[in-house]
Amino acid sequence: MTNSIIIILISTAIALFLGILIVLVSTLLPKEKGKSSKVEKILKIFPKRDCGACGYPGCEKYAEALVENPEIILKDKCPFMMKDKEKLSELEKILDIKINKD
DSSP: OHHHHHHHHHHHHHHHHHHHHHHHHHHHSOOOOOOOHHHHHHHHHSOOOOOOTTSSSSHHHHHHHHHHOGGGGGTSOOHHHHHOHHHHHHHHHHHTOOOOOO
């Protein structure tokens, strides 16, 4: 009987210690950045082909780069976006820039 109680107490102590350790680690370690609302808005209007024609490995990386520096669109253009005037005007509103549609 006493052996059972000792085993239960040790197991409970280990579980409690591990629970506290998990809480400490989750609060102390740096958290991964979430997508900004601008990136999410841009991704909604992008063609999501992930073709790399813009020079970036995918639409998400291109959207992140545009949010950091909107002038990128002047040299690294997405050929699919450049064909769609409506989506380009939405992108202009999101980034607050004027895009040369030529």
